[in-house]
Amino acid sequence: MCGANSICNMDGNIPKCECLKGFVPKFPEQWNMSYWSSGCVQRFNSVCGDDNLGGFLAYKEMKLPDTSLSWYNKTMNLVECQKSCLKNCSCTAYSNLDIRNGGSGCVLWFGDLVDMRKFSQWGQEFYIRVPSSVLDEFEPAAVNGHQNKKKIGIIVGAISFGLVICVCLVILRKRVAARVYNIVPFQWQQEYFKVIKEDMDLPIVDLSIIVKATDNFSSGNKLGEGGFGPVYKGTLTDGKEVAIKRNSKMSDQGLDEFKNEVFMIAKLQHRNLVKLLGCCIEGEEKTLIYEYMPNRSLxxxxxxxxxxxxxxxxxxxxxxxxxxxxxxxxxxxxxxxxxxxxxxxxxxxxxxxxxxxxxxxxxxxxxxxxxxxxxxxxxxxxxxxxxxxxxxxxxxxxxxxxxxxxxxxxxxxxxxxxxxxxxxxxxxxxxxxxxxxxxxxxxxxxxxxxxxxxxxxxxxxxxxxxxxxxxxxxxxxxxxxxxxxxxxxGEKLLPQPKMPGFYTGRGLPEAISSNQMSVTTFVAR
Structure with missing residues (x-):
């Protein structure tokens, strides 16, 4: 889902993709609308030579990348693994082959890194190669190729110390997950992603993008309000103007109406139907993103x-x-x-x-x-x-x-x-x-x-x-x-109309409540 050189972050309610440090989206417009499959590319070209070997950024709690383009050695230690990667201009990352007993062996990756995931409770540490300019930018997270063996030893020791913790967390995670996966909102989100995947026409937009587009749902950007909630004008990072409908906590309409609109209008395409561009459900927030209509409503x-x-x-x-x-x-x-x-x-x-x-x-x-x-x-x-x-x-x-x-x-x-x-x-x-x-x-x-x-x-x-x-x-x-x-x-003669329904009477209520309607009060005349 995330494409090359991108990490799928599983910490929140909804998975989202993040470029590796020093990388940027290959197609920013698609990325803003949560089309992530095109992945990321390096922001700066890497220089490989004796004067600029680059260095490595450490990532923790990771599911390691796909190993289709990798090489391994069971006898090398982590320091030797790092040196081996620095000597090869095509090497993009390295890690221990076996993290048991303090770590042993070496895995090297070549080319793009694919299928990486981040978890908050378990995972493995591995090191991504970046240019020196990126190392300077992310100094706290950097493990430079010229650092001494003492620092590498500390890292290896930390990995061995964390191994016991990881084993315990894996067991705990399975127990917690059994409860979490039974929560109704999570089940809805799974169903939601299944349908979105089937359609492939409706992007999933990250809440942070929506908040930024609307200036944190500023009242100055508010266009109006309906039964579902307020509607805001938003501007995405690529300059595209959109209308964002946010579900109000006070609204009688909620998850069912949101689900109904997402599943239904995403399948419809007609010049006289408003186009749904994306949607977001994150925590208690439910939002729909439409094409912006500058002349508002009729x-x-x-x-x-x-x-x-x-x-x-x-x-x-x-x-x-x-x-x-x-x-x-x-x-x-x-x-x-x-x-x-x-x-x-x-x-x-x-x-x-x-x-x-x-x-x-x-x-x-x-x-x-x-x-x-x-x-x-x-x-x-x-x-x-x-x-x-x-x-x-x-x-x-x-x-x-x-x-x-x-x-x-x-x-x-x-x-x-x-x-x-x-x-x-x-x-x-x-x-x-x-x-x-x-x-x-x-x-x-x-x-x-x-x-x-x-x-x-x-x-x-x-x-x-x-x-x-x-x-x-x-x-x-x-x-x-x-x-x-x-x-x-046409110009043909039309039949004569008969008496209209509800053609008289005043004082009818503006809208019907979803659960307080009395159908015996009003009679068609």
Whole structure:
């Protein structure tokens, strides 16, 4: 996993790779995103000659490198082993062949060093050859080629003294490991790494990189906050800007939602879905790294009196079409058939060119190819976007997302929120208001006043028509997303919409708790 000249550190909850001292990542960009397999290379070229023999840095508690490119001698001692390595320009490391009874024999490595691991409780000491300039930099850890035999003797004595300790620690480690490996978080991490390894598309990012990228999760870098937790803007060492979503300890969403998003969105690729770049689970920290969307989310624009002017009708129409294409991919064209279950304006992100991208798959569910509907007792999501069959009975299907899409369409056209909007004359929410205008042959009055001079009235009319077809009360009456796209782009006559679900009423709560929901309180009307 770590490549050449790199050490796999097993001390923490999650293994991570570190370059040997005096070495640097071969491809820094990949290394920053925890693609370690390319390994490390020497920072300075080694000079081999009589005037510059270089020296050795000692590493302790190590699993020795792969011995494919090695040579050994059973009779040489450690001092002779070091001298033998110094005489050969291709020699890169040496160690005792046998660490029992104070150590004996000699092993020399040639070329790149591969498959090294560090353990905190057991392991062997070995010596890596480096240029003199690196020895000066790491003086405390250096065992210089010109040091006298007395210091070598001290080291050998220390190894023999530590042998007894190592034997005891090996036994203790096995007992401790038997308990540690049964801890639930560790089991989850093992499962997590197994899936990541299978996909090979999702890098594992070290927490220290995330902390540095966000300036230790500085409030100045905070972009917003959702059900999973706060989102921060981050800048990696290569200058790449990313969005980092950090799980909040106060959030109802936790390991299941994190796992769901990692396993699911990592398998999806579409221009209208936000791209997951990496993830991290280290201790209690759970973070997700996404491509950075400089224009934030859709609700940032359409519900603001000033910023809504930025989005003309052509851009809003383009956003509606992009969301529809993303949903069609989730429902029909991806290798997984996915129901998003939390489609709303804050989960539609906008890139630098105002391309819409569906985000936040923590509540999404996978459907079988022939599966039509599912039921849950744990209802999650946001009121105002939920269809009645889900909010009341817990039933969800692809038609649940179609309902949410219909609400989005009407919100984008009107610039008003479904939940929180109230028709002053009739106490209707946005769906009820749109339905009333439709039945009175005044649908264009729904349009955001900023769009009156720039819009195409026939396109607006068709979009309102499609939006009302999507929010019909019965799931069977709603079109699927493939039909929706044809409706938006076609010129054929559309069927007349029926009464929408949840088209009246006020004061519904903003979100559903994962364990305090009462499904008898609300009735679809």
């Amino acid at each position: 609700d940032y624009f359409i519900f603001d009196e000033t910023r809504s002017k930025v989005l003309g009708w052509s851009q809003r129409s383009y956003i509606i079409a992009g969301i529809a294409r993303g949903l069609l991919y989730l429902h029909h064209d991806s290798r997984l058939r996915i129901i998003h279950r939390d489609l709303k304006t804050s989960n539609i992100l906008l890139d630098a060119h105002m391309n819409p991208k569906i985000s936040d798959f923590g509540l999404a569910r996978i459907f079988g190819v022939d599966q039509i509907e599912a039921k849950t007792k744990r209802m999650v999501g946001t009121y105002g976007y939920m269809p009645p069959e889900y909010a009341v009975h817990g039933h969800y299907s692809i038609k649940s997302d179609v309902f949410s899409f219909g609400v989005l369409v009407l919100e984008i056209i009107s610039g008003k929120k479904n939940k929180g909007f109230s028709d002053p004359e009739h106490s209707l929410n946005l769906l009820g208001h749109a339905w009333r205008l439709w039945t009175e042959n005044r649908p264009l009055e729904l349009l955001d006043r900023h769009l009156l001079e720039t819009c195409n009235s026939s396109e607006v009319f068709r979009c309102i028509h499609v939006g009302l077809l999507c929010v019909q009360q019965k799931p069977a009456d709603r079109p699927d997303m493939s039909s929706v796209i044809l409706m938006l782009n």
